[in-house]
Amino acid sequence: MLKLFAYLKPYRVPIALVLALIFLQSLSDLYLPTLMADIVDIGVVQGDTPYILQIGGFMLLVAAAGTACSVAASYYSSKVAAGFGQRLRGRVFEHVENFSLQEFDRIGTASLITRTTNDITQVQQVLTMMLRMMVSAPMLCIGGIIMAVSKDAKLSLVLIVIIPVLVGAIYLIASRGIPLFKEMQKKLDKLNLVLREGLTGIRVIRAFNRAGHEKRRFNDANLDLTGTGLKVNRIMGAMMPVMMLTMNFATIAIIWFGSFRIDSGDMQVGSLMAFLQYAMQIMFSLMMVSMMFVMIPRASVSAARIREVLDMVPTLTDPEQAKNGETLKGHVEFQQVSFSYPGAEKPAIEDITFKAGPGEVTAIIGGTGAGKSTLISLIPRFYDVAGGRVLVDGTDVREMTQEALRAKIGFVPQKAVLFSGTIRDNIRYGKEDATEEEIRHAADIAQATEFVSEMKDGFDSVIAQGGSNVSGGQKQRLSIARALVRRPDIYVFDDSFSALDFKTDAKLRAALREETGEATVLIVAQRVSTVIDADRIVVLDEGRIAGIGRHRELLDTCKVYREIVSSQLSEDELAGSGAAQEPDEAAVALRGRKEETR
Known part of the structure; x- marks a missing residue:
């Protein structure tokens, strides 16, 4: 968590001001019992009313000054914590924006949302508490002990017994509660994941009448989180009763032994009252420390999760000396490209080689899982190749800045x-x-x-x-x-016409032909009617190229392509498409209508 506090550097002056204000407030709190003792031991005992009024008025001024310091410290500490949270959220978001799809796959979107919101809020809340308590608690504890000893050293022996009991209780309770906070954050991730899936997939859930199943999934995750939360709260909830019980016994012991000190003339009533207040200040300072023990473990877990995101180095980075590929325009080339997803048993694509140039439409077709979307994801460098090279305008995409590369591409996702x-x-x-x-x-x-x-x-x-x-x-x-x-110079359509009817599909592709005449167009498609008039068709089968050519050529030379075509067109249409070298828009639309009718 301390590493995250590096984001507090712009707030060094406000933090120093908060610490100074808390210091003055602590001095005020420590001085008031002594003034009260003087009023009782001198003013009340001697019946000196002017002295009582004088010291009482001074006490009011000290209390007012302490209150003003407390209010100002609260304001500035809240401002610092809010600014810290803002900067940290911005830094996490900016860093995540640089992640490749591999980092998103590794952490998960639901977990990233939790870390950017809930986890940072946890750290922010603890920071507010620390700014208030990291000065006041130690000062009240140490100052209270010094002032109590100055009032009566022998009576201070009661504190020697009480303080270790309190510290032991805090340690015992915190040591059992701290491990559970990490579990809570993981289970909160799980709850967010289930909730996100339930909301984004509501149409599918309702279509298959799985609302009951999703409700049970959510309830299971919710009850799991609730159970852990109840368990940790029971453990940490025991801290306050133990503290109060110890404080009450300490009060009884101080009054009991203090009465003997007063009876023997070694102590005055006012001093006993002051001693009792100092003892309470010591106890309350330890209570504040215990409250920090409740929040700091959970915040430290959250901080570790945030640091995990910030320390994650994106696998895709810009080169120090970038090239922009200005010698060519719109040229795309794959040279023996291979790629594997992390943990996969075999490559998603392997030994892919082909070229696509301006004024050409290159279509990529293949069965489900053939690697079509993976292949074109390498062009805008969503992933880096495992082997070979992807060239855009004659330059390896890894030698270009991501911004310059993607400025050349108009990408339509699947x-x-x-x-x-x-x-x-x-x-x-x-x-x-x-x-x-x-x-x-x-x-x-x-x-x-x-x-x-x-x-x-x-x-x-x-x-x-x-x-x-x-x-x-x-x-x-x-x-x-x-x-x-x-x-752009390059258009990439990743199965972007699948939801269109055949008539709109044909009209759109005819309009695209005119609009993108000087650009490079790559189309991933499932329909033969979408790729039939392409200048080049790349047929993929299990991650490898099964054939490259125009429609008529592939019907004669590529078995995989012929199987795809025959699965979508009748024998008459297949014969007709084989004879036609340049099918026009009307023919494509007609085939689409027939296919739609079937």
Whole structure:
């Protein structure tokens, strides 16, 4: 946790001010019992009313000064803690933004959310307490002991018995409670994971009538967390009764033995009252320490989890001397590329070699799990290759900055992702300074204008979180418009037409042909109708290239491709597609309608 306190450097002056204010407040608290003893031993015993009023007025001033210091210390300590939390959350978010998909897979999204919110809040709360107590508690304890001994050294022997009992009780309780806090944070992660899955997958859950199952999953995780929480709270809850019981016995012992000291004339009533207050201050300071023992273990666990994120070095980093690949424009080349996911038994893709250039449409097709999405994820460098090279504009993507590389690419993911905001905001996400004309043109090409114009507010219509208020096909078209608006050198469509009907699919691809005529286009698709007119089709089978060529060539030379085609087209359509070298839009649409009818 101490490493995280490095983020307190900008707040050194406020922290120093808080410590000074707490110091003055502690002096005030230690001085008041002595003034009260003087009032009783001198003013009350001697009947000196002016003295009582004089010392009493001075006590009011000291108390008021202590209160003012306490209020100011609370204000500045809260301000420091809030600023610390803000900086730490910003640093964690900034660091996580640099993670590759491998780091996300390793920690998990639910855990990252918990660490950025709950864990940082735990550390922030402890910091507030520490700023208040790390000076006042030791000072009140040590100062109280000194002042108590100065009042009566022999009566202070009671404290020698009481203090070790308190310390022993705190240690015993804390040692049993601390290990449970780590378990609580892990179980909170589990609860967040179940909750997140239940909310994001609500449509699937309802479609399969699995609401009861998900409710049981949530209840199990919730009860598990609750059980651990009850257990640790029972243990830590025992601390306060033990402390109060010890304090009450200490009070009885002080009054009992103090009465004998007064009776023998070795101590005055006012001094006994002051001694009793100093004893209470010592006890309360130890109680404050015990409260810190309750919070610090959990915060230390949270701090360790935060440090785990901050210490995690992203596997994808920018080179010190970056190249931008300016000699070519829009060229993509795979040279004997291989890639394996961590822990996988065999490579996801292996020995992949092909080129894609400007003005060409390169389609990638294959069965489920063939490695299509993995392959194109290597172009924007979501992952780094295990072997071989991926070249963009003649430069290895590992030798380019990630920002420069991705500025060349318009990427449409397999799962369309929209952000909360308007339709205009979502399209402009691809290009911040996009004009209204560019936004509308991108929507036209993506075949999105028709349904957008039918919405109440048009391009100002609000998209709900995750795009839950639009259909799958509408989300895909808006995602395509977002990529089109930036007019990149390379377009990557990862099965981005799967939710479109065949007519819209054909119209969209015909519009894309004109719009992306000078760019490199790579399309991952499952439908033969989507790839049939591509300039180059790369057929993948179990992570390897089974064939490369145009549609008619592959029908003659690639068994895997012919199987894919025959599974989607009839024998008559298969014969027709083999004869046609350049199928037009109408033919593709006709095939789509037939396929849809079947």
